[in-house]
Amino acid sequence: MSAKTEKLLSLLNGQPVVPVLKIANVADAVPLARALARGGLPAIEITLRTADALEAIRRVAGEVEGAIVGAGTILDARQFDEAAAAGSKFIVSPGITNELLAAAKDSPVPLLPGAITPGEIMAAREAGLRFLKFFPAEQSGGIASLKAFASPLADVKFCPTGGITGKNAADYLSLPNVICVGGSWVAPDDMVKAGRWDEIEALARAASQLGR
Numbered sequence: 001m002s003a004k005t006e007k008l009l010s011l012l013n014g015q016p017v018v019p020v021l022k023i024a025n026v027a028d029a030v031p032l033a034r035a036l037a038r039g040g041l042p043a044i045e046i047t048l049r050t051a052d053a054l055e056a057i058r059r060v061a062g063e064v065e066g067a068i069v070g071a072g073t074i075l076d077a078r079q080f081d082e083a084a085a086a087g088s089k090f091i092v093s094p095g096i097t098n099e100l101l102a103a104a105k106d107s108p109v110p111l112l113p114g115a116i117t118p119g120e121i122m123a124a125r126e127a128g129l130r131f132l133k134f135f136p137a138e139q140s141g142g143i144a145s146l147k148a149f150a151s152p153l154a155d156v157k158f159c160p161t162g163g164i165t166g167k168n169a170a171d172y173l174s175l176p177n178v179i180c181v182g183g184s185w186v187a188p189d190d191m192v193k194a195g196r197w198d199e200i201e202a203l204a205r206a207a208s209q210l211g212r
């Protein structure tokens with residue numbers, strides 16, 4: 001396992017669920033990250049799908065003690081560099097490209113790229129990666145696919161993301177080649193919009209116990 005993969009795993013520190021967040025209003029970022037951390041999910045992924053995402057990452061990195069903020073939906077090298085400069089501790093992408101792999105190689109910030117086919121997984125392996133996002137998980141064969149990878153691609157571990165909820169997360173987490181899952185269910189848009197931080201903390205607390 002490469003030093004950067006080890007760094008990423010130590011950042012996640014056994015956390016079974018990584019919240020995937022879409023921050024529509026930058027003022028929500030800090031209270032949301034605090035609620036998730038209080039609930040036992042300090043490692044979070046803020047997706048670059050909103051205009052305020054980089055500022056949200058900056059604020060969480062600067063203001064929320066104990067939070068481990070990563071950036072998600074990173075599509076190219078420019079976004080990789082911007083997200084790293086904003087204070088992201090790790091970078092998540094939906095897929096894998098040569099440009100992203102090159103950006104990651106030049107950076108101390110670890111990359112968790114998405115892969116779905118054996119060929120993509122093998123390309124990531126050739127680049128030295130042994131821990132990948134399996135995206136979109138439910139839509140791409142889910143648990144059955146991951147079980148099928150376990151033997152031929154035995155040294156690769158996954159963070160399935162996409163369609164994971166409190167109902168199916170424990171089944172994914174029971175697979176030997178799954179380290180954690182990603183999902184948006186712990187921070188529903190309506191709860192974030194209404195500032196229902198206590199309810200989000202409770203969702204996080206339940207998620208933090210999954211697979212244990």
Ligand SMILES: O=C(O)C(=O)C[C@H](O)[C@H](O)COP(=O)(O)O
Nearest residue numbers: 020072073094161162163183184
């Ligand atoms: O943008 C990315 O990089 C993503 O990872 C997409 C996420 O996987 C989904 O937004 C989370 O999926 P759900 O939990 O099904 O809502």
